[in-house]
Amino acid sequence: MTHTIAEIANALGIAAVGDTSIRISGAAEPQSAGPGELAIAMSPKYAKRLAEGQARAALLWSDADWEALGLEAAILPTRPRFAMSGLTRMLDPGQGFATGIHPSAIVDPSAELGEAVSVGPLAIISAGARIGAGSVIGPHCFVGQGAELGKGALLREHASVGARVRAGDRFIMQPGARVGGDGFSFVTAEPSTVEAARKSLGDQGEAQSQPWIRIHTLGGVSIGDDVEIGMNSTVDCGTIRDTMIGNNTKLDNLAHLGHNVIVGDNCLLCGQVGIAGSVTIGNNVVLGGQVGVSDNIFIGDGVIAGGGTKLLSNVPAGRSMLGYPGTQMDKQMESYKALRRLPRLLKEVAELRKAVFKSSKGD
Amino acid sequence: MTHTIAEIANALGIAAVGDTSIRISGAAEPQSAGPGELAIAMSPKYAKRLAEGQARAALLWSDADWEALGLEAAILPTRPRFAMSGLTRMLDPGQGFATGIHPSAIVDPSAELGEAVSVGPLAIISAGARIGAGSVIGPHCFVGQGAELGKGALLREHASVGARVRAGDRFIMQPGARVGGDGFSFVTAEPSTVEAARKSLGDQGEAQSQPWIRIHTLGGVSIGDDVEIGMNSTVDCGTIRDTMIGNNTKLDNLAHLGHNVIVGDNCLLCGQVGIAGSVTIGNNVVLGGQVGVSDNIFIGDGVIAGGGTKLLSNVPAGRSMLGYPGTQMDKQMESYKALRRLPRLLKEVAELRKAVFKSSKGD
């Protein structure tokens, strides 16, 4: 499918200039764009490279001098990065999953499928599952007993949803995403060394060998609208009540939510984030890649944590955090800088001791 | 299925009081429990909220004043957390996997299935595989050539077991868990820069480009009884001998065991733990979330490592560890505290230098 510059600008509600009848078939980086592609050059840094490519039209920024860049047409958004969301939605070629229910799919007769639901080859929909209108269940996907997905779900290949999972509308699962595993919850008959070490900051008391006995998982997972779960990410069921994810929260690849976790609305959990059991996370929280959160703590609204941060205790709303253990970002930067000066400091203090205590002795 | 309070207490061997003929259909948190649910309120903190719900009966603690809490019946365990294991086992609704061999499953005629083994839709059992009595092989699961699983295995959806994997009884795999991949073992024709850097603590010598050649994986994985592998976790085969996991050891989600790793009995490896190749881990070891262990080291019996700890060298038995690099927990806490005072220390030493060396000059 192709679009004219005018059609795109119109759909996005953005100003377009020049020959807006130019027709494009896709988007490309400035240096590699062909004459039928829209170059994406959202700042002067990228626009410089338009000369290396053959683009006739580009997505620029609001006051860009598009003619000086040698273009015949341009789209001039005030917030280019936001314009990208609408543009890429228009141009998305998708995965080519077929509509309808593939004959190799296994759909239990008691499952309820809404209008225009498609089920890919070798997908399984279990007894009592309910899937909202317009949903796409991809190849090799699994939807467990009684699970409920809202309207417009998209499950990519190999995604799976266990029993007792409910998700709202427009739920997206990337390939291999898993929701609904059992929680990691074990107990010993007598108090364990871990319980002792937690109480004493390290002293385990008398170590003894005890088998771990499973606490079974009776809860499920409740997921709001517009949630996305990344490739091979994992979300556990809650023990007694559901693990919960709010509206519009997005998980990147290989992220992990333990049992009983509550995540609010509008959160971004980046790649390989790990949230231990019974953590509560507010709204508008952004956790960078490989952030870890210890069990049973609270992370307030609007908290931001830089990549690799390990949050080991409660974090009040609005804080920006960094490091291990996670500390306020500005203080952590100060510590890092100080740490780099530490070897020199050791020498300086040795000199001082020599000067002071030698002179003291000399008194 | 419903149970009376008396039946539950009897099955768990725990004292029950009040009208033990009350019948419950499930468990719930105190504030949301309905009249037909058993409230779980294992400490006064949770019991406070019983008034918000409608529970007539609750699981409390041994000397709880159940009547003052407005309950008609109560179960009063001496170790409530342990009581939860038995209680949740009784109430676990499971995944609803059907018994028998689903017609869409592909079971090689040379595979040996014990009594009452069930194989879910679209599961594959390869040639020569042996599966113990009472095992449940879930939907989309894969059991490789010659793999052996003991009695009572439970493989959730999308779990896979490669060739040369043997597991004992009651083996549990959560969705997407993988055992039996090839080890990550490569070699260059001439010594590589990594070998040089390891010897010299950083100096790589003359960098040169060499392709990595695979060392193939000839070994398998040997797994004891009562082992569980979490969602999307991965366990590699050993190079020459097997990678080994002892009895009653549990892996959480997204954990990684490299080739030749040996893990002992009764260990807990929490979410996103990574164990590099050829590590040996003792018994009763507990590694918190996102702990990493460098290759070729030993972790003694009873070691506990807090979340995010990176163990870079051998750890003697019984130690509690924290931090990066992993250090004894109490020393690490001391370092963290000292580090927070470091910016002030830098100022103090600057003042001292001024005072001492100025006064020296003034002598």
Added chain:
Amino acid sequence: MTHTIAEIANALGIAAVGDTSIRISGAAEPQSAGPGELAIAMSPKYAKRLAEGQARAALLWSDADWEALGLEAAILPTRPRFAMSGLTRMLDPGQGFATGIHPSAIVDPSAELGEAVSVGPLAIISAGARIGAGSVIGPHCFVGQGAELGKGALLREHASVGARVRAGDRFIMQPGARVGGDGFSFVTAEPSTVEAARKSLGDQGEAQSQPWIRIHTLGGVSIGDDVEIGMNSTVDCGTIRDTMIGNNTKLDNLAHLGHNVIVGDNCLLCGQVGIAGSVTIGNNVVLGGQVGVSDNIFIGDGVIAGGGTKLLSNVPAGRSMLGYPGTQMDKQMESYKALRRLPRLLKEVAELRKAVFKSSKGD
């Protein structure tokens, strides 16, 4: 299949001594080798244990005194670790995947399969996909619309390749490996708190709640020759252009490459490595387990990062890095040592202050 010592030595181009007609069926560790197995004892440390086993022949090192070790034959390589690559390739029993196209596989009529491609049970090859000669597509695998794999690919069970993914020859995917998910790219209508915090090192400005809008993924993934992706690892598509992986680069298990990442040739990315979006990594880079790389930075050729390192800013070529934040390895070791002395330093400075400022007052 069995081999004589002479056959093996000949195939590897390595000297063999003694009764090279001895026939072996596999390899084993010295202490557990049977009489029909080749013991692997690449250094005196391992050779010591030959006496505990029954091996008649062993792979040793170039000047090993094989007769003193009680062996009847030996292979004496100058670089034993490299000899292991050839030896294990000869002895690799594989996974036993059958040749041909399994009747339960779903191969779209428009897919092009080269000569001698095998497709396992319940695998799916989508419309327009092209798979090179001699490739093995394992059980439960998925190859998306239009995806292209070169000659000699090996996809283990449950691996998946999305649309717009192209890989070169000899591509290996371990079980559950995923290539071709959508990038993790979201934008808010107005500038978000994260953008503010990044500019100000922590100050988020006025927090406000805004929904995250998806930037759709239009690009694909381009992968060179001889690349391997580990179990349950994930590689995202690029936003506009492709995410790229060079020749001969290897990813271990549970690794994550974000959208637009470029990785060069001959890199090793160990277990649970995470590379955020738009990172560029040179050639011959080795990242240890659980290394993280922040978005939009450059990692030069030949960089080596120790396990757990978090690279938060550009790294020049040739550097060896360690720690969080990642620092040159030797400086980081110095900091670690200094940090351990810090609690003592605090005491020393307190003493000094007392001595200096008390004596000052006394003047």
